[in-house]
Amino acid sequence: MVIATPGDADVLLPPVAHNQTASHVIERLFPKLADLTLALNTVDDSGFAPVLAERWERRDSLTIAFTLEARARWQDGVPITADDVVFSLDVYRDTLAASPYAPSLEPVAEITAENARTAVVRFRRVYPEQLYDVAYHLYVMPKHLLDSVPRARLASSTFARAPVGAGPWRFVRWTPGAEIVVEADTTWFRGRPNLDRLVWRVLPDVSTAVTALLGGEADALEVVLQRDDLERVAGAPALRLVPYASPLMAGILFNVRRPPWNDRALRRAVAMAVDRETIVRNLFGPYGEVPIGSTSRMQWIAGAPARQLPFDTLAARAALDALGWRDANGDGVRERGGRPLRLALLVPTTSRARQQAAQLVQDQLRRVGVELRIQPLEFGVFDRRTAAGDFEAMFFSWTLDPSPVYLAHWWRSGAPDNRGGYASPAFDSLFAEAAAATTRTEALPRWQRVLEQLNDDAPGVFIYSPRNHAAVARRLDGVTIRPDSWLAMVASWRLAADARP
Amino acid sequence: MTGFAVRRLGAALVTVLAAVTVSFTLAHLAPGTPIIGDAERLRADPAVVARLQAQFGLDRPLPEQYARYLANAARGNLGESFVLRRSVSSLLAERLPNTLMLAGAAVAASFGLGLLVALLQARAAGTWLDGLLGAATLVFYSMPAFWLGLVLLIVFGQTLGWLPLGGMTAPGAPDDASTAARALDVLRHLVLPAATLALVQTAVVARYQRGALVDTLGEPYIRAARARGLAERVVLLRHALRASLAPVVTLAGMSVPALLAGSVLVETVFGWPGMGRLTHDAIQTRDYNLIFGAALTAGVLVALGNLAADLATAALDPRHRA
């Protein structure tokens, strides 16, 4: 099966890989202790299927002990042991490796190898998603092959370009800029996948990927986003669209450290001037929706009837007037104390959707007297500047985690990915309450309050969440897509009986 | 002859140095210091940043950095790409052959076709054929190459479906495919991008050569040859062409910069994995080592082109051994 992917992988080593393509390939090559099932239940133990671990048992409220499969081996034949697990955590945490995933593993205090087959994980605190955090975010890597590589040089090591992993798939080759090939590993103890080979064909951008798909040069594409592309794929006889709940949510994030954007009332006024519905219709037609808050359809909390700011230009104008922002000189832009009401928005050039949406927002804000300046930046520069807090507003596009607890990464005071600098004790305490709930019924109203807190404070404007569609060739059968990671169940995909491989 | 060659080599070296110097100057004049990708990921802890800067020698005075870069380059060490995490030389080694393939095909096609068109025009000077061909060359000369590429892609790749839609190879080709099959595959992918580059280049060559050929065909010795009863074809091929060979070769050598520039646009449109796209990506991502490496390569290519053209011209026509 040929997968069209826009953008080459950067490295094939879990802790240091940064891009989407890399993460899809890595997920095929490196094992986790356990993996989520289709239900995406991150709270219950039953939501997980064993992968590397044969079973696990809870020793006490802070400790889980995993017993590894005796049959598990790395693809060079060496058995996988608990030492590998300990080693992997160490690599993730090492500052020299500078893994962006380290914060996700922060709740793990330590992992010890009780014996070759038992890894004992101790957590820093008691909370319902302990299993989720260690199983979902930790890939196990071979200690015997990576130990000798200096941590700062991991990304440029030969291993990172030709990894030896363990799992249903084995690495074959990576032709940079062109393709990555993995093949079915018949020695994997949990059974081989139906397909023989997976080929990621690297293409320069999304539209070329769609073109390749339509031209029969690829069999699958993770997301077909733009409306015109969706219509083209829908009309193609050899392809079909497979919808799945989107993990994606995009919008504008304010840097609340910078005046005047530290003024909550101002942010709320601007948010009310944005016609989110029109933007969604323009970008996606019927294939997208306005999120109810900082969440997406994939997360189970997305059904909560959270209170949101309305789209109301009259109210927005009135609010701006009340705050003292008026257009004194008739140039269409409001001022206060001689300072014009201007907002510089950083947008990555790689995202056509975001650029298009930004222009729509610009037009909408102009009508209420706010001048939005769009600054397109190359993605790396965009990422660096926003990470360093060097921006007024940014157009973000987040791939959410199945668990709403992930909201902390962006919104909790001082969180590493909290690029906008939002700090609200009210939010922090509401969040802590929600994260501590042990059942979904208990948690839902708490999460609703969390979402409402964010909507009220308007640290950002949550503009769109596309309704994801994967484009898949009809000759593929049994295609199930797990929303947080579309290829998670690829081992069960197969060719329709009469199609050639 | 040796003195000539030595002087030409010297000129080549100066060219290469110029390319590197310009890119070096630009990179260091631009706002923002050469960024080490890791620094941001380490959340800009000043101590670590300082250590990394010292490690890469970015805290030394500029002339020293420049000298060190040149010294390293001479030894073949072009540093590591910050963004792609690989050695620059390996990246270049990977991508350069693809561009050479593309440019080579374009040059061959365009010079062949261009000379043919110019010949036809010269022979039919003043007639409707001359006018028609002249108009055609002018149109292609005025066309934006990237737009032409897009149009060709739509017509031949999408609407007619004759040729692939980009890239250099079809995806997931079986490992045991014969060399011939693989070569054929690459060739099929080469047609459109090479054609795009070639069409514009043909116009350049034809425009350049038409006048020279018209002049040559008016020369007395041509008339004498015709008077002697030599077939027109022989007259054209043997005499007229030979006379125009020298300027064409010079043009070929001098078109290297234009081809490099064209390859950036064409490779982007067609997704061809070559030097042009690599350079573009490097510039966009501010991957300084890669930018310098690409500039160095460009300089070397241009120098080689000029050198080859000079040597060929001198060999063809002793008058030019200035």
Added chain:
Amino acid sequence: MTPGAAAWRRFRRHRPAVLGAGLAALVTVATLAAPVLAPHGPTAILDPIALQLRPPSPAHPLGTDALSRDVYSRVLHGARVSLTVGVAAAALATIVAGAVGLAAGLLGPRTDAALMRSVDVLLALPRLLVVMTAVALWESLPLAALVGLLGATGWFALSRLVRSRVRELAAADFVTAAVALGADRLRLARHLLPHVGATLVVGATLDVGNIILLEAGLSFLGLGVAPPTPTWGGMILEGRSLMFNAPWVALGPGVALLLTVLAFNLVGDGLRDALDPRHRGAGLA
């Protein structure tokens, strides 16, 4: 008949050149009168849902784009950027080329050698790459800087032509006489100017086309003039992914580019044939 009048007559008889001049005039009018001629503003989002990606129609002669903007209006406004940059940068390049060429021709063999050697080296640098690097590294470049950059990289070949023309002229009797009489170089340069003028004008006109293509290339690569100002190259970039469903978004600006560059090249060719009939370069019958 004065040489000027003779040249003008030759130019007038050269039909393609006249055609080119006509086209160029049209484009210039479009540029100057764009705000008046364009039925809509270049950034006016008309109706993001109902008027998105409409094919050409009487209301929208070139259709609408993904943001429901009128393509025809944007093409008209795009002409402003292309033409301004093209003409200004060409003018700059011509001035520098003239100065350098004159200096090389008049200031003695050593200056000549130094200048021409530098030109040789500078000619080796691919213009697009140099400009690209500068534009990309200085994130937001004002228009004037872009013009300066394009002009500063475009005088090399032309200065060579000027220099050889000056050398030719320098051999003429009246120049030798003037030098013998001790005329200073600057005065001499001023006297020679009208004679090299032909070379300069032709060079400038032909360069306009190149610069317009360069600017379009830069915009296509995402560099150059920042949005929301419409540029032809930028519009082609936007239209690239829409080529299959809405080809008019990229076709409109592409044809506009072609016609504009063609116009300037036609005029340039015509001027060259008219002002220097000995020249037998490319051209139409």
